């Protein structure tokens with residue numbers, strides 16, 4: 001069997017090409033997301049979940065008139081609520097805000113299709129329980145797993161891919177730099 005992207009020989013039953021890291025069930029969807037990138041997305045999600053309400057709190061601070069009047073807390077709660085709704089919308093597409101910012105997506109390991117809300121929820125619950133036990137062994141598993149799956153990926157039947165960006169919009173044919181007009 002050959003990799004659809006680099007055309008080199010691939011090992012059967014693997015989810016990623018061992019040469020170019022293309023996601024073999026659907027190479028056009030993307031390639032293996034590196035452990036560092038996945039870790040960075042998790043960090044971003046953690047930071048954003050604190051930063052969003054904290055920013056709202058600080059923005060509302062000047063509007064406090066009496067000690068009993070507490071707009072900052074209300075604003076922080078409202079911001080948290082909005083962030084939670086946004087997170088649900090992201091999860092419906094196999095994303096979190098951090099993953100979206102870094103071009104990652106959680107996809108079904110068989111089809112390469114983005115997973116929906118419920119599978120993201122299952123994955124998230126397992127990530128924060130099972131995978132975090134034993135000093136986070138379940139997370140670290142993705143480092144040496146041949147398909148780069150953490151325990152929560154194994155249970156949810158998912159992999160994390162770095163998406164292929166669509167080709168940038170190019171000017172009309174013949175007008176691209178370095179292209180002959182004739």
Ligand SMILES: [Zn+2]
Pocket residue numbers: 003004005006007008017018019020021022
């Ligand atoms: Zn390849």
